[in-house]
Amino acid sequence: MINSDTEQYRIFINNLQREEFRHSALNDIKNLLTFKPAREAIGTIQNVGITKIVRCLNVPEKTHVDLTCEVLRICFEKFNPGDVIKTYTGHIMYLLRHEKSCVRKLAIDEVYKALSTDINTLPVAEYQDVFVATGQMVTDEDLGVANTAIQITSMLPPEAYPRVLEEMKIAFDGSSSVKCNAFEVAINISIRAPELFRLCADQEYIDFMVSELNTNDVLYQLNILELLSQLAVKAHGISYLVQRGVLQKIAVLVEALHRNLLGSLLVPGYLKFFGAVAHSYPREILDKYPILVECLFDTIDSGDPGTLPVALDTLGFIGNTIEGKLCLASLGSKYTQAIQKVGQIVRNSPSDMKVRALQCYASLIGYSQDPSAPKSGPIDHRVTLMTREWFRTLSTNPGPMETLFEMCKYPFPDIKFAAFSLLDSVCQHQWGEELVARTAGFVEFLLDRGMDQTKEAKEAKYDIIRRLSHSPAFDSNILMRLQTYVEQGPFYSEDALQVAMEEGD
Template structure:
């Protein structure tokens, strides 16, 4: 088999006809597809890849794509680093190939090497190749750039890689790209922040490089969009304890709080507020008490946005509230704010019923997060809290949710049923559902559900109700719930009619 392939590759080099070359490559691809891994591995080790590499100079894009497909198959069989060890000079050239698919092929091979800690040292000695990879972060093809970013992130997560990442020619290459334009600059910042959040040593090295301070400076730019991009990247750093601590030490968090406090003074603040909400919402999800106690203005701003009903930023505010309230600690932190949460829930009720569809669904999705409690965390205190929040929404909150679950629109119906799953998982919700007229029949009626997603969520509701306290539903209803679940979400009832002769 190896001889057959070698002869085909030789013929590939001899032929001057593009069409013949394409035919040869098609034969090779089909043949490789029919081999097992051991046979393909044997071929990969015996074939001279240089004869395939030379075909990558063709101006015919289809032919180049075919060669890349074959190389990808052969590369994938070998151990990470084998191709690099045999063809390091060729790899260095192909990484700057004019065709993006070739650059991508080589970078993916390098990514396999750096993702393997035992193989990574192979590359760390090749400074020229590392510089070439960094330069690809500025590639005009986004997929190529992202692959190069992934490689540098992996190198930065490794202690040995971290030692050389911000030194000499590599450091200068990062700096040059940062100065090129904002788009490429933020790709570099994404790599820097990823390294910084990966370990304490990564944070220290990233601080020493000076690049983090440069990112902080973007927050003071006159360009609001630049600030928004910087916020998005910094949010990732703030989700680590050391990262948040460093941001506080550098007074970055205090400055962001000031931006929220002064939002009304800047006519463009509506562009920045969603980013600020995301930042504090993500951070408060992990450290709600610290954020709320240190920065009360953030909480006030969150509730003000929800109360205002400003549709341009309302969605992000709802997401932030849902994010913060998803864990028990966050719920208690919100409870400590007094009437703020019940007032917000009254507003969410209005959003769910009256706003445009996208916001209604967002309101329902976040209501599910606000009311949801993991089984392991359920106790009298937190169940009493979620019940009081649900009751505060309107006069008949369950009736409102049931009405949404009966809507003929799949997206609203599904979002309403997802709230029902949350209610069905808590004792007070089970009690409400057991006494609501016609609700059990609605949940068990398969004929009224035509949407696949809704069938599956309704199934989850009934699954939760199987675990209800024994005295909430009668024995007959509990058996019907069990039968429904045993039949699965997509069970179809078949009614058979028997015709009797003479009638």
């Protein structure tokens, strides 16, 4: 920016001191800076400063405050991420603690821009106060400001946290939503690394969260369970929860749900927590906490549309691993009855519930998503025998594969995709490949590219055919057709090939 523009900027800045000129002066600054290249604008802004602009935030007129925020935002946009905070640290601290939410939002956006670009752009030793002020803003009454504060405080450099977490405890005296904001930060930090988790635990965030489960506020309780579920899937998290007796406490709370008038609203939250833990530690949870198992099976048996979707997801999540399948099978008749109920849901329920039940079946029968499963060669013969029996519960008349075949042909994309997911799981087993080979018309259906219109269905079918393309269940002619399909890819089209050939001619 040339000197004449700098002098003009200085004149506009000085005009801000007179109330009758303030509005026009702010607009003049806005118009002067908006389209100036950053390199030119920065020199002038730093030469003259922004102090008198900041003072305009302390006037009663809302229009002046809004316009002042707009002018400051234009000034800040000229700087590289972090440079505004480095150059105007005192001003940023003032803005972060301003009484007007639009001003706080302006300042916290600058902190977010800096840290999201490079977490180390603001050294902790120099900007600890900025981090503390941001951490305290998780309690902000403005939802947008609080959410940005949560994002920032969740990604600070590790050395910032001892003091930030200590100062952020002001949230413990706030409303349930404010406390949840602080809990969210603590969990986000805790799942980053065991050392950060220990810091949160030492500052009593985890214990305080657990103690708050005794609340009568259903939404608050569900939010805490959701956050604890995220922690429970981490080895250091579940270890701490077990040591502190948290799982036993949750089991007691589950047992009391039937005496709570709002118990049905809480069931999904407890099931989600239970599923998150049992997915990673099925034997420990299913053996030691039978009340959680009973809650899961009772919910599936009840057919309550409000709680059934989460119950189906939970059952599938637990049985997604080989160890989970074996642990579920060890429960005996209770589990057998549960999976028979899932089959009834597939056959007799509305579309949305049918989809959830099919996805549950797919998780229980397939094993490809289990990182501990063998990449090649046979799996545990018990799994082979169990999953075949479980698949038979899908339908008896017609048989399960005929029923699945019909659902793969459904015109509804969501049901068709869920059916393909189950078919993919079935085809992970030799008995499944053999059932496909014996089901009249199934292979022809799979090879017919005209049956599927959506990208998801084409990709799902392609994955199934790729599984089958080397199966000993088929004769050489079928194998050759399957392998040709795989070579051509999921989106091959005779029409597209013909067009390409004609264009080549």
